[in-house]
Amino acid sequence: MARIKLPDGSIIEADDGVTAKQVAEKIGPGLAKAAIAAKINGNLVDLSAPINGDASIQIITAKDAEGLEIMRHSCAHIMAEAICGLWPNAKLVYGPTVDDGFYYDIDLEEPIRPGDFERIEEKMGEIVKADKPFIRKEMTRAEAIAKLGGEKYKTDNVNRATGDIMSFYSSGDGFEDLCRGPHIPSAGKAGAFKVMSVAGAYWHGDPTQKMLQRVYGTSWRNRKELDEYLTRLEEAKKRDHRVIGRQLDLFSFNDAGPGFAFMHPNGMIIWNSIVDFWRGVHKRFGYEEIKTPIILNKELWHRSGHWDHYKENMYFTRFDDTDYAIKPMNCPGGCLVYQTRKHSYREFPLRVAELGLVHRHEASGVIHGLFRVRQFTQDDAHIFCTPDQIEAEIIGVIELTFEIYRAFGFKDFHIELSTKPENHIGSDEIWETATNALINALKHKNIDYKVNEGDGAFYGPKIDFHIEDSLKRSWQLGTIQLDFSMPQRFELVYTDKDNTEKAPVMIHRAVLGSFERFIGILIEHYAGDMPLWLAPQQAVILPISEKTNDYARAVEARLKAQGLRVSCDLTDEKIGAKIARTHGDKPAYMLVVGPKESQSDSVNVRIRGQEQTKTLKVDEFAAIAVKKIADKQLELAL
RNA sequence: GCCAACGUAGCUCAACGGUAGAGCUCCGGUUUUGUAAACCGGAGGUUAUCGGUUCGAAUCCGAUCGUUGGCUCCA
Numbered sequence: 001m002a003r004i005k006l007p008d009g010s011i012i013e014a015d016d017g018v019t020a021k022q023v024a025e026k027i028g029p030g031l032a033k034a035a036i037a038a039k040i041n042g043n044l045v046d047l048s049a050p051i052n053g054d055a056s057i058q059i060i061t062a063k064d065a066e067g068l069e070i071m072r073h074s075c076a077h078i079m080a081e082a083i084c085g086l087w088p089n090a091k092l093v094y095g096p097t098v099d100d101g102f103y104y105d106i107d108l109e110e111p112i113r114p115g116d117f118e119r120i121e122e123k124m125g126e127i128v129k130a131d132k133p134f135i136r137k138e139m140t141r142a143e144a145i146a147k148l149g150g151e152k153y154k155t156d157n158v159n160r161a162t163g164d165i166m167s168f169y170s171s172g173d174g175f176e177d178l179c180r181g182p183h184i185p186s187a188g189k190a191g192a193f194k195v196m197s198v199a200g201a202y203w204h205g206d207p208t209q210k211m212l213q214r215v216y217g218t219s220w221r222n223r224k225e226l227d228e229y230l231t232r233l234e235e236a237k238k239r240d241h242r243v244i245g246r247q248l249d250l251f252s253f254n255d256a257g258p259g260f261a262f263m264h265p266n267g268m269i270i271w272n273s274i275v276d277f278w279r280g281v282h283k284r285f286g287y288e289e290i291k292t293p294i295i296l297n298k299e300l301w302h303r304s305g306h307w308d309h310y311k312e313n314m315y316f317t318r319f320d321d322t323d324y325a326i327k328p329m330n331c332p333g334g335c336l337v338y339q340t341r342k343h344s345y346r347e348f349p350l351r352v353a354e355l356g357l358v359h360r361h362e363a364s365g366v367i368h369g370l371f372r373v374r375q376f377t378q379d380d381a382h383i384f385c386t387p388d389q390i391e392a393e394i395i396g397v398i399e400l401t402f403e404i405y406r407a408f409g410f411k412d413f414h415i416e417l418s419t420k421p422e423n424h425i426g427s428d429e430i431w432e433t434a435t436n437a438l439i440n441a442l443k444h445k446n447i448d449y450k451v452n453e454g455d456g457a458f459y460g461p462k463i464d465f466h467i468e469d470s471l472k473r474s475w476q477l478g479t480i481q482l483d484f485s486m487p488q489r490f491e492l493v494y495t496d497k498d499n500t501e502k503a504p505v506m507i508h509r510a511v512l513g514s515f516e517r518f519i520g521i522l523i524e525h526y527a528g529d530m531p532l533w534l535a536p537q538q539a540v541i542l543p544i545s546e547k548t549n550d551y552a553r554a555v556e557a558r559l560k561a562q563g564l565r566v567s568c569d570l571t572d573e574k575i576g577a578k579i580a581r582t583h584g585d586k587p588a589y590m591l592v593v594g595p596k597e598s599q600s601d602s603v604n605v606r607i608r609g610q611e612q613t614k615t616l617k618v619d620e621f622a623a624i625a626v627k628k629i630a631d632k633q634l635e636l637a638l
Numbered sequence: 639g640c641c642a643a644c645g646u647a648g649c650u651c652a653a654c655g656g657u658a659g660a661g662c663u664c665c666g667g668u669u670u671u672g673u674a675a676a677c678c679g680g681a682g683g684u685u686a687u688c689g690g691u692u693c694g695a696a697u698c699c700g701a702u703c704g705u706u707g708g709c710u711c712c713a
Contacts, residue, residue, distance in 0.1 A: 002674065007650065034643090082710080103708095111641080111642065111643095112642090113642075113643075114642085172666090176692090196707095197642090197643095197708070198641090198642065198643090198707090198708085199641065199707060199708030199709065200641025200642065200708065200709060201641080201708070201709045201710090202640075202641095202709055205709070205710065206710085207639080207640070207709080207710050207711095211641050211709075212641090212709095213641075213642085214641090214708070214709075216707095216708080237644085241668070246648095246649075247649090249645060253704095253705090255686080255703070255704055258703090258704065288711060300664085313712090315699085357682085358713090360712085360713085362712075363639050363640090363710080363711070363712095364639070364704090365639065365640070365641095365708090365709080365711095366711065366712070368639090368706090372711095372713080373713090376713070412700095425643065442643040461656070466669095476712090476713075477713080478713095479713080494701070510713075511674070512713090514713045516713090517713060518713090526645060533710095542673085544670085544671065544672050545670045545672090546670060546671090546673050547671095572668095572669070572670065572671080573671085573674055573675080573676085574669095574670085574671045574672090574673095574675080574676065575671065575673055576671090576673060576675065576676095576678075577671095577674080577675045578673090578674095578675090579673055579674055579675085580674035580675045581674090581675070582674095583674065590673085592672070592673060594671095594672055595672090596672085604673080606673070611673090611674095624689060
């Protein structure tokens with residue numbers, strides 16, 4: 001006898017061996033119809049799974065996140081069957097779910113092309129329409145290996161799997177695949193799907209292994225959700241910083257320098273606004289600023305350890321029979337500045353910032369707009385301190401970092417701690433001390449963090465700051481890296497209270513990471529609608545006709561005198577056309593001026609993103625705008 | 639770097655083996671306009687580059703460069 005406990009606490013009694021599907025039927029026909037899988041004693045299983053003895057059960061439907069996940073996984077199988085039907089030579093490797101969908105890795109000599117997607121989808125449609133069941137067959141590990149008959153990829157999957165029971169699922173028209181499950185009861189429950197893209201992917205993500213074809217699909221509960229997802233993709237495309245960067249004339253790229261951004265005047269307005277703000281905050285937090293050379297002798301990079309650990313990403317140059325490297329990081333230069341004089345414990349902590357221009361030769365396939373470039377400006381700083389100052393310094397950096405993020409409207413951040421990588425310098429003891437210092441600071445601030453084992457820089461452990469943008473995407477921006485190695489390599493010392501020379505602790509840190517990348521993130525976060533203090537065009541004045549051009553120019557001059565970034569549209573277009581065109585430039589405000597405004601010394605303000613307008617005295621508008629800029633207000637409403 | 643796709647005017651796209659076009663932008667003119675696009679005209683392209691096939695190539699083939707989407711890597 002099985003005693004089955006439902007989520008509401010009630011008990012259903014049934015014979016042993018009753019299936020989850022039958023339990024669902026007992027609860028109600030509606031639920032039985034909607035059922036996709038079940039959770040028995042906390043484990044996800046097929047609806048066909050038998051239940052014995054005491055058990056708790058939850059019927060999973062498409063409404064549950066787990067239900068959607070199962071639908072997607074089953075969809076991957078359906079796509080695999082479709083592909084195997086079209087390409088009988090295709091060897092299946094691995095087909096998991098991902099955010100918004102699934103993929104299947106396939107070993108097939110003939111490339112699958114985007115033009116094939118329609119055929120694949122049609123075939124998938126046929127399989128779904130036939131609505132054949134997914135049937136689970138369990139066997140031992142040895143039986144599974146025997147059944148696979150030496151098939152390379154699936155045998156490897158068995159060898160990597162845990163547990164002694166392996167399972168195969170048969171579905172559709174005689175299709176069979178090794179899979180842990182669970183699956184939807186039959187293909188008809190697959191929901192709405194679309195084959196999205198195909199890309200190369202190394203087997204096991206290992207570049208020395210064969211490159212497989214990874215076919216991506218998206219799948220949803222129904223057609224409506226699929227369409228909404230596709231619309232969301234379209235919207236995200238419109239936010240693409242590369243598209244908006246061109247539209248707003250912020251920056252460009254040229255074949256003359258792949259991965260090297262050209263910042264235009266509008267882009268530099270955003271850049272310099274950020275720099276001004278950044279300098280102000282750093283001054284308040286007790287930082288000084290330096291600037292170190294971009295090209296430095298190769299020997300320096302041997303000494304710093306970069307030659308041994310970072311050479312592949314560095315640019316080199318040679319003149320006067322001497323080898324030089326273009327700096328990929330600012331720290332060695334910072335060390336040379338430190339060395340120019342004697343230091344005392346009294347001046348510690350010594351906080352030295354540098355907006356350093358670095359070059360890194362990134363692989364051609366990874367460069368991407370402003371997000372991944374080969375030349376970028378880091379908002380770097382190096383803090384030299386004594387070991388007992390580490391914790392307080394790290395706390396200070398955390399506070400400074402949060403203050404800066406909040407000014408840009410980022411509210412959700414999280415922190416990750418990365419520990420010793422395989423490729424590292426320095427002793428295990430040094431690594432442990434440094435890692436503990438970071439942990440203690442985080443504990444002191446009561447900050448939750450995630451640990452990434454083995455992800456640290458080669459010279460020390462680090463904590464990384466991640467922010468979440470308006471599309472809920474996570475970006476790594478800031479980093480704090482403890483470094484006990486660099487001071488040793490450069491023989492940096494300070495004189496302590498007892499008149500002995502000791503090695504200082506060096507803390508590397510960046511808040512925004514890369515200016516280029518951060519600006520790209522801001523553009524996508526705001527969809528190009530920059531907050532007033534960052535907007536390249538804060539206001540555009542639109543005279544109704546030439547008759548008020550003089551008034552428009554006068555207003556422009558007055559607003560400029562207040563420090564506002566203003567321009568005038570003096571073309572002979574009608575006002576409707578001026579507004580429509582100006583929209584594309586995304587100014588915070590449009591100021592319409594005609595005879596009425598010129599007589600009352602006012603402007604008719606159109607706020608970006610709003611239909612209705614508001615008339616204000618020129619001085620009134622200027623005062624409000626100036627205050628909003630000073631306060632870095634994100635809200636444009638007057 | 640690897641796999642695949644794509645490179646046509648400043649931008650967005652047509653033309654898909656037979657004389658390279660449109661809209662927007664830009665320039666000149668008409669119009670003097672009241673809240674999301676008035677009208678007329680003009681300029682702008684060795685179709686990424688180089689080579690091949692063909693009577694004929696933007697179109698087919700190859701190489702190179704670049705871009706896009708992934709993989710690996712990363713700020």
